[in-house]
Amino acid sequence: TEATMPSIAGGLFSAGRGISWLRLRRLQRPLLSSLSAGGGSDAPHLPVVIVGAGPVGLALSFLLAKFGIKCTVLERSMEFTRHPRAHFINNRTMEIFRKFDGLAGDIERDFDKVVSPISVAHFSQYKLVDLLLKKLDGVGFQTCFPDELGGSSAQDLLLENKILMGHECSSIELTDDGILVGASFNNGGRMQERKLHCGLLLGADGARSKVRELAGAIGVLVAHDLEHGEFVLQVPFYPPQQMFEDFSAKVCEQIIVKLVGWEPADIQVLDIKPWAMHAEVAEKYVGCDNRVILVGDAAHRFPPAGGFGMNTGVQDAHNLAWKLCLLLNGIADPSIIQTYESERKPVATFNTELSLENFKAAMSIPATLGLDPTIANSVHRVINSSLGSIIPRNLQKVVLEGLFSIGRTQVSDYILSENNPLGSLRLARLRSILDEGKSLQLQFPAEDLGFRYGKGALVAEDCAESTYQAEDLKHSKRSSGEYIPSAKVGSRLPHMLVRPLSASSEGVFSTLDLVSGDKIEFVIIIAPLKESYKLAQAMLRIADEFELSSKVCVMWPQGSRDVEAKGSISELAPWTNYVDVEEIPRATVNSSWWEMYQVSNRSVILVRPDEHIAWRTEPDMVRDAYSDVRRVFSQILSLNRPQV
Numbered sequence: 052t053e054a055t056m057p058s059i060a061g062g063l064f065s066a067g068r069g070i071s072w073l074r075l076r077r078l079q080r081p082l083l084s085s086l087s088a089g090g091g092s093d094a095p096h097l098p099v100v101i102v103g104a105g106p107v108g109l110a111l112s113f114l115l116a117k118f119g120i121k122c123t124v125l126e127r128s129m130e131f132t133r134h135p136r137a138h139f140i141n142n143r144t145m146e147i148f149r150k151f152d153g154l155a156g157d158i159e160r161d162f163d164k165v166v167s168p169i170s171v172a173h174f175s176q177y178k179l180v181d182l183l184l185k186k187l188d189g190v191g192f193q194t195c196f197p198d199e200l201g202g203s204s205a206q207d208l209l210l211e212n213k214i215l216m217g218h219e220c221s222s223i224e225l226t227d228d229g230i231l232v233g234a235s236f237n238n239g240g241r242m243q244e245r246k247l248h249c250g251l252l253l254g255a256d257g258a259r260s261k262v263r264e265l266a267g268a269i270g271v272l273v274a275h276d277l278e279h280g281e282f283v284l285q286v287p288f289y290p291p292q293q294m295f296e297d298f299s300a301k302v303c304e305q306i307i308v309k310l311v312g313w314e315p316a317d318i319q320v321l322d323i324k325p326w327a328m329h330a331e332v333a334e335k336y337v338g339c340d341n342r343v344i345l346v347g348d349a350a351h352r353f354p355p356a357g358g359f360g361m362n363t364g365v366q367d368a369h370n371l372a373w374k375l376c377l378l379l380n381g382i383a384d385p386s387i388i389q390t391y392e393s394e395r396k397p398v399a400t401f402n403t404e405l406s407l408e409n410f411k412a413a414m415s416i417p418a419t420l421g422l423d424p425t426i427a428n429s430v431h432r433v434i435n436s437s438l439g440s441i442i443p444r445n446l447q448k449v450v451l452e453g454l455f456s457i458g459r460t461q462v463s464d465y466i467l468s469e470n471n472p473l474g475s476l477r478l479a480r481l482r483s484i485l486d487e488g489k490s491l492q493l494q495f496p497a498e499d500l501g502f503r504y505g506k507g508a509l510v511a512e513d514c515a516e517s518t519y520q521a522e523d524l525k526h527s528k529r530s531s532g533e534y535i536p537s538a539k540v541g542s543r544l545p546h547m548l549v550r551p552l553s554a555s556s557e558g559v560f561s562t563l564d565l566v567s568g569d570k571i572e573f574v575i576i577i578a579p580l581k582e583s584y585k586l587a588q589a590m591l592r593i594a595d596e597f598e599l600s601s602k603v604c605v606m607w608p609q610g611s612r613d614v615e616a617k618g619s620i621s622e623l624a625p626w627t628n629y630v631d632v633e634e635i636p637r638a639t640v641n642s643s644w645w646e647m648y649q650v651s652n653r654s655v656i657l658v659r660p661d662e663h664i665a666w667r668t669e670p671d672m673v674r675d676a677y678s679d680v681r682r683v684f685s686q687i688l689s690l691n692r693p694q695v
């Protein structure tokens with residue numbers, strides 16, 4: 052009863068070369084009730100299955116668990132990777148982690164907190180994975196191994212809120228009401244397949260490793276944690292003449308000794324993994340009736356230059372989680388998932404270009420030292436061409452190694468010395484590159500916090516505003532890009548410290564904290580003006596109609612007293628879901644929140660549960676408050692979009 056439909060997957064998900072997707076087959080089954088248990092399949096029926104327990108899969112499962120959505124994670128390995136890949140966590144990701152039950156606090160380092168209530172951080176990926184697992188434990192998630200689950204027939208309840216280790220997603224079949232996922236696992240020495248039937252399948256299974264050509268036994272040592280002496284060595288290699296297996300722990304130790312120039316007594320090689328440099332974005336993030344969704348490296352792969360990979364992935368998860376929650380609770384239309392793609396794909400495309408530019412900038416260092424990687428690439432290409440293939444394999448290896456030894460000579464003490472005219476010239480050039488900050492850049496404030504969605508679950512202000520901010524960023528000078536906070540639609544809500552104006556509340560918090568991290572809630576920001584109160588009332592009522600949780604924040608100028616703020620009670624009655632706050636402008640810039648973010652204080656701002664601005668208007672631009680606001684919420688929830 053099964054018919055093969057091979058074209059769905061390739062067409063939907065292929066991304067230039069590389070990112071391929073498992074072949075999908077549509078099962079000819081009687082119609083099953085969507086997202087309900089059982090149906091015509093014996094497999095457990097789960098709302099959401101996530102493939103991959105990397106940082107992105109774990110972040111997504113945490114958010115879903117917090118929002119009350121049960122999910123199951125499949126991880127093919129029997130243990131979480133100890134390999135320290137990512138180490139730079141950018142500002143926006145740290146803001147998101149603040150609301151992961153204090154995760155950001157666990158990893159925080161000192162940083163200027165002017166534009167954000169939190170800092171960036173240098174923290175190894177495997178340590179982050181450990182902390183994410185602790186947070187998941189806190190929301191009731193468990194890690195299970197095949198022997199704890201037994202055979203292939205497990206009840207769905209048994210699989211909910213679990214990370215199934217040693218389970219490799221090996222097949223995906225599109226059924227009439229969901230996705231049938233095959234997960235192979237080793238049950239006491241015998242390979243078995245477990246079937247899971249789910250409403251939504253989220254692919255967070257990382258990039259498929261493909262090796263790219265770079266020059267030989269020359270390496271870069273990256274300090275991940277100086278206090279604990281933790282470093283990562285990156286060594287380029289050229290297959291098939293050089294293979295991953297050539298890099299044993301012993302060989303790596305020798306490279307390290309050569310790189311540092313002396314023999315440290317306590318080198319310990321902990322883990323060795325190959326990785327390939329990619330610059331690709333999947334054509335489509337969403338497919339199969341909005342049921343299969345790619346996140347993280349599964350959707351995009353960047354060169355590791357600029358720390359965008361994991362950060363972009365965690366931010367994908369954050370963009371997606373609230374939409375999934377509203378969809379699974381029957382509040383949003385399934386096509387809201389398309390807005391995940393229209394918002395996040397331009398960000399990935401932009402970050403790909405930025406990482407590539409940054410990678411090229413980083414290459415100026417070896418090029419200045421006489422180690423031009425393009426030469427090694429060209430030689431490798433010739434060796435692998437039909438001309439090169441007539442050279443015996445062992446001779447090919449000799450040619451490559453000869454090339455690398457020329458490379459090594461370029462950085463030897465003999466050449467790279469102030470006494471050698473060539474060496475002194477190269478060292479002078481190197482100093483000027485480093486002084487001018489033209490090498491590898493890790494912080495991109497304009498892109499980190501300043502990215503803006505142009506099209507998606509929002510109502511663009513006008514046509515001119517509706518392009519993704521990439522265009523704005525392209526016109527500004529990227530490398531020196533300063534973050535300019537903005538309250539334009541699609542932007543992340545700008546940060547300012549505020550103080551609650553109620554005698555019973557104390558303390559100071561960020562405007563970002565107006566948005567709850569524990570539930571899906573929209574926030575309406577207004578100044579204490581009569582017309583704004585009226586519009587806010589209409590918004591609260593329509594939000595209620597849509598079964599959306601919402602609250603109003605009345606932003607008072609600095610110096611307003613609790614007595615004045617009492618006005619909100621009568622203006623917003625009978626609603627009580629509001630908060631009066633007083634602005635605390637920075638000492639150096641004595642402007643109001645509205646002035647700082649270039650919007651009139653007559654603006655009424657609607658903020659989404661992911662802290663991005665969904666709509667901005669002014670009371671005199673609204674003709675019929677109730678029908679206009681109803682249209683706005685319908686658009687955000689994709690209720691008036693044609694099904695894709």
Ligand SMILES: Cc1cc2nc3c(=O)[nH]c(=O)nc-3n(C[C@H](O)[C@H](O)[C@H](O)COP(=O)(O)OP(=O)(O)OC[C@H]3O[C@@H](n4cnc5c(N)ncnc54)[C@H](O)[C@@H]3O)c2cc1C
Nearest residue numbers: 103105106107127137138139220257347348358360361362
């Ligand atoms: C050298 C290097 C340095 C980097 N530095 C940074 C940095 O500083 N900052 C930054 O943001 N990013 C950085 N990155 C990128 C970052 O490591 C990745 O973007 C990040 O790991 C992506 O997370 P993920 O969860 O999407 O995928 P992954 O971490 O690849 O996780 C995918 C998981 O899915 C599992 N899996 C795969 N296939 C299956 C299957 N069929 N069934 C079940 N499970 C499966 C895998 O075992 C794995 O656990 C760096 C990368 C490299 C290589």
